[in-house]
Amino acid sequence: MASQARYHTVSIILHWLMAVLIIGMWLLGKAMADDDWGALLGVVAEDKGSLYALHKATGMLLLCLTVVRMAWRMTHKPPALPAALPKHIAMAAAAVHALMYGLMLGLPLTGWIMSSANPTRPPISQYGLFDWPRLPVENFVADAAGAGRLMNQSHEFLSTLLALLLALHVGAVVYHTVIRRDGMLSRMVPARR
Ligand code: HEM
Ligand code: HEM
Structure with missing residues (x-):
């Protein structure tokens, strides 16, 4: 072959x-912010x-990984798609991938701004190694608390969009693997010796 x-x-x-990190972060976010998910995932109030x-x-770590990944992606072309793949499918895949990159930036950024909006909160600690600077939200908008609430709503909205796109993304992989049988999954799996 x-x-x-x-x-x-x-x-x-x-x-x-x-x-793995993004799916874990999604579940962790729901476990903290949503009582029903918290009960489902067995979260105790003291652990919040x-x-x-x-x-x-972990969200800030993902922000850094996203910057590295986008820089890598811009300098390294992905492998050519199978010639038999219809143009509209290739375009749909490119659109979903581009949106997912947007969310990988948008989710941590809305989170960082949301967490910065209240100056009385302690700074974000990177696993106790160092603290991230607080973004000076009040220098850009008159109502910093309102901006924080807007970012909170945006963060939740973007996380819902992520879940929908991920369902499409995984659905597409199943479609390629089971129906088209064009080996799309193996493009994202290391070669066996
Ligand atoms: C890829 C990265 C991230 C993902 C996938 C993610 C996902 C989520 C999800 C699904 C929720 C629950 C939303 C809801 O139902 O209200 C959430 C909540 C939250 N996230 Fe993130 N998040 C990410 C990054 C961040 C970052 C970097 C920060 C802050 C520095 C952050 C701060 C928060 C906070 C404070 C909440 C709770 C909001 C509340 O209690 O209403 N997130 N996140
Ligand atoms: C179980 C979950 C997942 C599976 C099975 C999966 C599978 C795949 C496969 C097979 C490809 C290669 C498509 C191609 O050949 O063009 C791919 C690409 C991609 N995946 Fe996933 N994926 C998963 C989760 C995720 C998550 C959580 C994200 C981010 C939110 C993500 C973002 C992407 C992006 C952006 C690409 C395009 C890569 C590029 O061209 O730069 N995937 N995925």
């Missing part, structure tokens, strides 16, 4: 590492403080 075109190993590592700290630090 001809060797299958694959993503670069760096792209593959970043994709799966970030996929440390869950928030873990969510914020």
